[in-house]
Amino acid sequence: MASHTELFLAVYFRLLALTCSSRKRTVQRVLSGYLALILGDMVIQFWHYFGNGWQMTNLQQPQRQQFNAYAKIIDAMSVAHLLAHMLMVLQALVLRNRERRLLAQLPTMGPPSTLINVRLHATLECALIGCAFTMGTYQSLQSYQLMPNLRYFYTSQAVRARYLQMALLVVRLDEQLLALEQQLVRGRRSSVELRASYAHIVRLARQLSRLYGLSVLIMNVLCIGDFIVVCYAYIILWQLTNMNISWLLLWETIYVVLPTLIKICTLCAVCEKCAKRSQQLLVVISSTWRQEPGTRPGLTRIQADEFSLQIMQNSVQFDICGMYHLCLKTLAGMFFFILNTLVTFLQFVQLTKQQSS
Numbered sequence: 001m002a003s004h005t006e007l008f009l010a011v012y013f014r015l016l017a018l019t020c021s022s023r024k025r026t027v028q029r030v031l032s033g034y035l036a037l038i039l040g041d042m043v044i045q046f047w048h049y050f051g052n053g054w055q056m057t058n059l060q061q062p063q064r065q066q067f068n069a070y071a072k073i074i075d076a077m078s079v080a081h082l083l084a085h086m087l088m089v090l091q092a093l094v095l096r097n098r099e100r101r102l103l104a105q106l107p108t109m110g111p112p113s114t115l116i117n118v119r120l121h122a123t124l125e126c127a128l129i130g131c132a133f134t135m136g137t138y139q140s141l142q143s144y145q146l147m148p149n150l151r152y153f154y155t156s157q158a159v160r161a162r163y164l165q166m167a168l169l170v171v172r173l174d175e176q177l178l179a180l181e182q183q184l185v186r187g188r189r190s191s192v193e194l195r196a197s198y199a200h201i202v203r204l205a206r207q208l209s210r211l212y213g214l215s216v217l218i219m220n221v222l223c224i225g226d227f228i229v230v231c232y233a234y235i236i237l238w239q240l241t242n243m244n245i246s247w248l249l250l251w252e253t254i255y256v257v258l259p260t261l262i263k264i265c266t267l268c269a270v271c272e273k274c275a276k277r278s279q280q281l282l283v284v285i286s287s288t289w290r291q292e293p294g295t296r297p298g299l300t301r302i303q304a305d306e307f308s309l310q311i312m313q314n315s316v317q318f319d320i321c322g323m324y325h326l327c328l329k330t331l332a333g334m335f336f337f338i339l340n341t342l343v344t345f346l347q348f349v350q351l352t353k354q355q356s357s
Contacts (some may be wrong), residue, residue: 005118006108012125013165016158017089021100028100032093039089042082045151049079077222077229078152084218085155088162095211102207105200106172107179118171121164121266124259131255132157156256162219163263166212170270170318173208176201177277177316184284191303195310198281202314205274213320216267220320220334223260227338228345230257264331271318271326278316282308 013019017038020031092099109118132153137146180197285304318326 003108005122008122009118009125009164009168012122013161016154016161017085017092018158018162018165019092019096019099021092021096021103023100023104028096032096035089035093039086039093041151042086042089042155045082046079046086049075049082074229077225078155080222080225081152081155081159084159084215084222087218088158088215091211091215098207099211102204102211103169105204106169107175109168109171109175117266118168124262125161125164128157128255128259135255159219159222160260160263162212162215163260163267166208166216167263167267167270169208169212170267170274173201173204173316174270174274174277176204177274177281181277181281181284184281191300191307195307198278198307198310199314201278202316205316205318209318209320216326217320217323220264223264224334224338224341226256226260228341231342231345264334268326268328268331272328275316275318275325275327278311281311 014031014034017035020028020035022028022031133150135149135153176197180194180201183197184194285308320326324330
């Protein structure tokens with residue numbers, strides 16, 4: 001079952017053009033051609049956006065200046081998602097060999113608890129695909145724009161799936177830290193082997209940050225933008241138009257906000273768990289010296305101190321372009337920024353309404 005879940009997610013990420021790395025050269029060439037076609041189609045979409053003057057073609061009420069501004073913001077967010085997906089596809093093409101070498105050094109996911117979480121996320125992705133296809137088809141029947149709607153949902157789905165892709169790699173790296181901790185407790189490896197294994201894990205964490213750091217930074221910016229735009233949409237529809245909030249608009253809001261929230265929380269949680277796992281090694285090293293001399297692992301006091309110093313100087317962290325680390329503190333900072341922005345915007349709308357009245 002574990003292999004089936006991992007295989008499903010691997011195929012899913014490849015269909016979304018997020019990766020084209022493979023151990024087989026022939027498969028990698030075919031996937032590279034597929035990503036090149038997707039990239040060409042996105043360039044054509046970008047050209048169409050540019051040719052239409054960055055405006056929505058199905059705007060129903062263009063008379064209001066505020067509603068026009070809202071439409072331009074929505075269109076700009078669509079273009080931002082498109083550019084982010086283009087960057088991910090281009091990165092997957094250019095760095096496919098580096099990604100293949102990184103994946104070859106990571107173990108498979110083994111513990112049942114981890115596999116249950118992976119299955120839940122796979123189920124969530126299937127539900128999102130069904131929702132995207134249903135909403136795209138329903139909106140296409142109203143506006144007769146099937147392909148643009150499907151392309152938009154495809155792009156947004158791919159951009160948000162990047163969170164899950166990186167989270168699964170962090171989980172696999174956490175498996176190596178867990179195995180190292182067990183080897184340290186059992187005392188079956190020498191100090192040199194343990195320190196070399198830990199240095200290898202730190203090097204993999206840095207490679208992971210370099211490969212996916214820029215795309216995660218862009219996604220965090222888009223996540224903040226999505227939250228603000230959704231709330232801005234409700235304010236515009238309630239205050240400036242006579243349009244009622246329909247179930248379709250509410251469902252679109254849930255589709256945009258809730259999955260993104262779940263994925264970014266998952267990514268920050270697994271990154272913090274992996275970082276704390278490295279700090280747990282310090283506790284394990286110090287606790288072994290409280291045991292009886294005959295039951296201690298095969299490390300001398302000097303070797304244990306050197307290993308502890310190595311862990312403190314080179315802790316496992318997942319930094320984003322050298323700007324900040326992925327952890328729950330970062331997630332809280334994002335929410336505070338969104339909250340402050342929305343409060344400021346609500347005050348501005350209320351002040352504008354009072355002046356107009």
